Amino acid sequence: MNDKRSVVVAMARVVIVFDFDKTIIDCDSDNWIVDELGVTQLFTQLLPTLPWNSLMDRMLMELHSQGKTIEDIAECLKKVPLNPRIISSIKSAHASGCDLRIVSDANAFFIETILKHHGLINCFSEINTNPSFIDREGRLRILQFHDLNTPPHGCNICPPNMCKGLIMEKIRAFVSAEGNKRFIYLGDGSADFCASLKLEGGDFLMPRKDFPIWEIICTNQRLIKANIHEWSNGEDLETTLLKLLNSIFLEEEKSSVRTDQLVEVDCKFLTSSIITHA
Numbered sequence: 001m002n003d004k005r006s007v008v009v010a011m012a013r014v015v016i017v018f019d020f021d022k023t024i025i026d027c028d029s030d031n032w033i034v035d036e037l038g039v040t041q042l043f044t045q046l047l048p049t050l051p052w053n054s055l056m057d058r059m060l061m062e063l064h065s066q067g068k069t070i071e072d073i074a075e076c077l078k079k080v081p082l083n084p085r086i087i088s089s090i091k092s093a094h095a096s097g098c099d100l101r102i103v104s105d106a107n108a109f110f111i112e113t114i115l116k117h118h119g120l121i122n123c124f125s126e127i128n129t130n131p132s133f134i135d136r137e138g139r140l141r142i143l144q145f146h147d148l149n150t151p152p153h154g155c156n157i158c159p160p161n162m163c164k165g166l167i168m169e170k171i172r173a174f175v176s177a178e179g180n181k182r183f184i185y186l187g188d189g190s191a192d193f194c195a196s197l198k199l200e201g202g203d204f205l206m207p208r209k210d211f212p213i214w215e216i217i218c219t220n221q222r223l224i225k226a227n228i229h230e231w232s233n234g235e236d237l238e239t240t241l242l243k244l245l246n247s248i249f250l251e252e253e254k255s256s257v258r259t260d261q262l263v264e265v266d267c268k269f270l271t272s273s274i275i276t277h278a
Contacts, residue, residue, distance in 0.1 A: 101126045145161055205227070
C-alpha cells in the first residue's frame with residue numbers, strides 16, 4: 001500500500017465492505033470464465049466431485065491445456081458486465097474519504113484484473129479473497145483463502161474455504177484501533193449474511209434484493225443489528241449508498257461543520273432539501 005492510500009484509510013470514518021460477484025460485477029466471475037471460454041460441460045461433470053475452488057483450479061488447468069493463455073483469460077474478464085453507476089459510486093465513495101474493502105470468494109487474479117480495467121483498483125485499501133498465482137508453466141492457479149488442511153473455521157453458514165464473518169471481525173478489530181468507525185456492507189450471497197451478523201447498531205447493511213442474502217434476512221431479520229437498505233441494480237446501489245454516506249457526513253457536520261465530504265446525489269432521489277457538494 002502506498003503512502004497516499006494509507007493516509008486516506010487513516011482519515012476514514014466510514015468503512016465500506018463490498019462483496020464482488022453479483023455485487024460489484026453483475027455475474028459470477030468463475031461461471032463467466034467457464035462459460036465464455038467453453039469448459040461448461042467439464043465443469044458440470046466435475047462439480048459433484050470437487051470443492052468449488054479446487055474445481056476452478058482444475059478448469060484453469062484445462063484451459064491451459066487447450067492453449068488458452070493468461071492474456072486470453074484477462075481479456076475475457078475485461079468483458080464482465082459492470083454497471084457504470086456502480087463504477088461512479090465506488091469512485092465517489094473513495095473520493096469522499098471512505099475506506100473501501102472487498103471480501104469475496106472469487107480470486108485475486110479475477111478481481112484485480114477487472115478492477116484495473118475499470119480504473120478502480122486504487123479505490124480499495126484491501127482485497128480479502130482466495131489467493132492466485134501463475135506457476136512456472138504459465139498456468140493460473142487458485143488456492144483456498146482458508147487452507148483446508150488446517151482446522152476448519154467452524155462456521156456452518158459459509159463454505160469451508162472462507163468465513164466472511166471471521167474476516168469482518170478482523171477488519172473491525174484492525175480499523176477500530178484508529179477510533180470509532182461506521183460500517184456499510186454490500187453483498188448478495190448467504191456468506192454475506194454471516195458477515196452482516198458482525199455489523200453493529202450504527203452500521204448499515206445493503207443486501208441485494210431477491211438474492212440469497214435477502215431470502216435469509218426475510219426470515220432472520222431479528223438477528224441483524226444494522227440498519228437494512230436493500231438494492232436491486234446498479235442505479236439502486238449508487239443512489240442508496242451515496243444517500244447513506246451523505247446522512248453519515250451530515251451527522252458529523254452537526255458537530256464539526258464539515259461539508260467537504262458530501263457526495264453528489266441525483267436530487268430526484270432525495271427526500272429532504274439537503275444541498276450536496278461534489
